[in-house]
Amino acid sequence: MLKKMTHSQVYVLDQDEALDFYVGKLGFEVNTDADLGFMRWLTVNLPGQPDRELLLEKPGPPAHDDATAERVRELVTKGAMGMAGIFVVDDIHGTYEDLRAKGVEFTEEPTERDYGTDCGLRDPFGNHIRIGQPK
Amino acid sequence: MSRAVEETNRRMLRARDAMDRDYARPLDIPMLARIAYVSEAHFIRTFRATFGETPHRYLQRRRVERAMFLLRETDRSVSEICLDVGFTSLGTFSRTFSEIVGESPTTYRWRAADLRAVPACFAKAWTRPSSFGEARAGSGK
Numbered sequence: 001m002l003k004k005m006t007h008s009q010v011y012v013l014d015q016d017e018a019l020d021f022y023v024g025k026l027g028f029e030v031n032t033d034a035d036l037g038f039m040r041w042l043t044v045n046l047p048g049q050p051d052r053e054l055l056l057e058k059p060g061p062p063a064h065d066d067a068t069a070e071r072v073r074e075l076v077t078k079g080a081m082g083m084a085g086i087f088v089v090d091d092i093h094g095t096y097e098d099l100r101a102k103g104v105e106f107t108e109e110p111t112e113r114d115y116g117t118d119c120g121l122r123d124p125f126g127n128h129i130r131i132g133q134p135k
Numbered sequence: 136m137s138r139a140v141e142e143t144n145r146r147m148l149r150a151r152d153a154m155d156r157d158y159a160r161p162l163d164i165p166m167l168a169r170i171a172y173v174s175e176a177h178f179i180r181t182f183r184a185t186f187g188e189t190p191h192r193y194l195q196r197r198r199v200e201r202a203m204f205l206l207r208e209t210d211r212s213v214s215e216i217c218l219d220v221g222f223t224s225l226g227t228f229s230r231t232f233s234e235i236v237g238e239s240p241t242t243y244r245w246r247a248a249d250l251r252a253v254p255a256c257f258a259k260a261w262t263r264p265s266s267f268g269e270a271r272a273g274s275g276k
């Protein structure tokens with residue numbers, strides 16, 4: 001029986017720029033930033049949730065050949081790589097205003113739905129992120 | 136080379152997001168091209184190459200999808216919904232809706248509402264695709 005979800009991954013095109021966004025704007029903390037030689041293992045977590053990490057992975061060799069990495073980068077920038085995550089806040093409107101003031105690019109304003117109020121945004125590379133305030 | 140493609144994709148995505156977000160507002164190609172920082176002709180060509188359809192069609196499909204939702208879930212009139220989702224002419228709305236959905240807004244609403252009005256077991260029995268067509272096609276051989 002699987003017990004717990006500890007890691008998920010999102011492709012980013014530049015890990016420093018990813019830190020500026022995920023840590024500097026969304027408020028994540030750096031969990032692990034390790035130069036393994038073959039890759040920079042970079043994960044972040046939300047304050048108070050250190051056992052749930054988001055891996056900010058850069059596509060490229062040797063994991064991908066150059067052509068494949070290029071396709072991945074194209075798909076990320078087209079917004080076709082799915083969702084980096086769905087996150088929960090207590091005050092969706094306050095969060096929306098705060099992030100907008102920080103220059104975050106929203107795809108949808110806070111909208112009321114059956115399950116609560118949520119909004120959509122993109123990271124600098126094109127990945128989709130949702131933030132919601134459940135009912 | 137690849138950086139340029141990525142930058143272009145990102146700009147096209149920004150314009151597409153604007154359509155998803157602001158479909159109810161009077162968006163047009165010049166506005167969207169400005170969001171993407173390219174000329175109008177270049178925008179239409181590049182958007183199509185990136186997402187497989189013209190920006191105009193993308194916006195129409197987004198608006199029709201919203202209209203389908205409002206037809207199903209609200210009591211607003213077809214003319215009101217037409218304006219709600221960003222169309223300015225009822226004629227264009229009805230024509231575009233029918234073209235994309237395969238039936239008129241009124242028929243679509245009637246069918247969707249009809250499904251909600253009857254107990255699920257009746258809906259299941261009565262909306263099951265008929266086999267008469269197949270039988271006729273079979274017997275014609």
